[in-house]
Amino acid sequence: MSFSENRYSQIPYRRCGDSGLMLPILSLGLWHNFGGKADLDNARDILRTAFNHGITHFDLANNYGPPPGSAEENFGKILHSDFKGYRDELIISTKAGYRMWDGPYGEWGSRKYLISSIDQSLKRMNLDYVDVFYHHRPDPDTPLEESMMALDQIVRSGKALYAGISNYGGEKTRQAKHILAELGTPFIIHQPMYNMFVRGPEEDLFPVLKEEGIGCIPFSPLSQGLLTNKYIGGIPEKSRIADPDGFLQENDLTQEKLDKIIALNEVAEKRGQSLAQLALVWVLRNEVVTSALIGVSKKEQLLDNIAALDNLELTEEEQNQIESILN
Ligand SMILES: NC(=O)c1ccc[n+]([C@@H]2O[C@H](COP(=O)([O-])OP(=O)(O)OC[C@H]3O[C@@H](n4cnc5c(N)ncnc54)[C@H](OP(=O)(O)O)[C@@H]3O)[C@@H](O)[C@H]2O)c1
Numbered sequence: 614m615s616f617s618e619n620r621y622s623q624i625p626y627r628r629c630g631d632s633g634l635m636l637p638i639l640s641l642g643l644w645h646n647f648g649g650k651a652d653l654d655n656a657r658d659i660l661r662t663a664f665n666h667g668i669t670h671f672d673l674a675n676n677y678g679p680p681p682g683s684a685e686e687n688f689g690k691i692l693h694s695d696f697k698g699y700r701d702e703l704i705i706s707t708k709a710g711y712r713m714w715d716g717p718y719g720e721w722g723s724r725k726y727l728i729s730s731i732d733q734s735l736k737r738m739n740l741d742y743v744d745v746f747y748h749h750r751p752d753p754d755t756p757l758e759e760s761m762m763a764l765d766q767i768v769r770s771g772k773a774l775y776a777g778i779s780n781y782g783g784e785k786t787r788q789a790k791h792i793l794a795e796l797g798t799p800f801i802i803h804q805p806m807y808n809m810f811v812r813g814p815e816e817d818l819f820p821v822l823k824e825e826g827i828g829c830i831p832f833s834p835l836s837q838g839l840l841t842n843k844y845i846g847g848i849p850e851k852s853r854i855a856d857p858d859g860f861l862q863e864n865d866l867t868q869e870k871l872d873k874i875i876a877l878n879e880v881a882e883k884r885g886q887s888l889a890q891l892a893l894v895w896v897l898r899n900e901v902v903t904s905a906l907i908g909v910s911k912k913e914q915l916l917d918n919i920a921a922l923d924n925l926e927l928t929e930e931e932q933n934q935i936e937s938i939l940n
Contacts, residue, residue: 614695617665624667624922629903631826632801634744634775636704636904638897639918640670640830645859646910649683655911657691662912664696664703666919672804672830672906673738674708674749675730679858681713682737689738703744707734708779708804710749722752722760731772745802746773750780757785761792761800768798779804779832783821790825800827804906807831809840809877809895809939810870819901828903831896835907837861839870840892842878851910876938880931889914890921895935898927 617623626635641663647656660671677684685707696703709730712720720726731746746767748760764776776798778789786803793800803822805814808831822829835841837860838853844866853859854866874888881891896905909915927935 614661614697616661616699620665620667622667624919626667627903629801629828630822632775632799632828634704634801634828636670636828636830637668638904638922639668639893640672640704640904640906641668641915642672642832642906642908643684643688644674644677645853645856645908647684647687648678648858649680649687650858651687653687653691656687657695658912659909659915660688660691661695662915664699666915668919669702670704670706670904672706672832673734674711674747675713675734676711682733685734685737689740693739700740705738705740705743706745706747706777707731707738707743708747708749708777709734710747710752710779721750722748722755722763724759724763724766727760727763728767731767735772742771743773745775745777747777747779747802747804748781751778751782751785757788758792761789761798762796764800765793765796765798774799775802776800777802777804780806781818783817786818786827787821787825790821790827802828802830802903804830804832806833807896807902808834808836809892809935810836810873812939815899819899822901829901830904830906831902832906833908834896834905835889835892837865837908839866839874840877841889842874842887844871845875845878853910873938877935880934880938884924884931886921886924887917889918890924893918893921894925894927897925898932 624637629636673685709727718725767773807814848854853861878888881888893905
């Protein structure tokens, strides 16, 4: 298989915090649409289109499916059939933190769970190592030192090149950074939820990431599809809300949100962009953001999102309009 020769001129890359790693400003997540019930040809088409446009980073987790683990298995299959010879051009991440198997060692943040989980993930993807391994969520009961020492061991043993954390608040992130810095482990990236509807990280987390030189890859930048025009005329049959396995629920689409979506869509149209494109430009406007971590259910959505990069400038007037819609 071969890919477009000019793929690296199609998308900008940003440095991930103070590290040596560059990431494409759009990265692709495999949470939905890549599991055991997904159409493998569609999944392959999305992955190939992404890489053809310079998207080098694919994000997974132990539990992505359904069933849990099946997204890693499918990704492994496609990687080995379609991306042979390209492993060194890819940044593959996975995570552990949510429930993956029965019993007390199948979730949260113990050394036992994290080290067992990376071994399982590598087996499912048929890989020797991932580029980034994340602790998926903070564990209120396990000492932070234990979870971070597990990440350190995973990096030291060559199973991951870099460590990351996800869903941690600002103060715990700072503590994690100090523990890992003492251990000499490259902790380079944080994965928070951040989009026009979820602004918490701006106050709590972003100042810490900036001060500590940690990169940031916000997930669900489109609020799982709410920040697109797809729900303006009702709930389409093929959509995450309509999908019984989807994490987005009908009651997430309140009238208040719908009113905001309609108003934001008008701002987008005036710029000559789709709302999805505007939502991505808005997330990427923040200097702390390295890459926006999107999901897509088909290739056309991916192409629409990539076209956002044609106009990454947001005027002050547009930013003010967006603020007044959101507040
Ligand atoms: N660390 C964590 O705790 C965590 C949590 C959640 C996600 N993540 C990561 O973040 C990734 C992205 O999350 P997400 O899938 O929620 O991101 P998202 O980009 O906010 O939402 C993706 C959904 O939006 C819709 N969409 C995308 N582009 C569109 C377009 N141009 N026009 C219309 N609709 C469009 C599609 O919905 P339809 O399916 O309805 O077509 C798509 O499945 C995940 O795959 C995962 O890797 C991490």
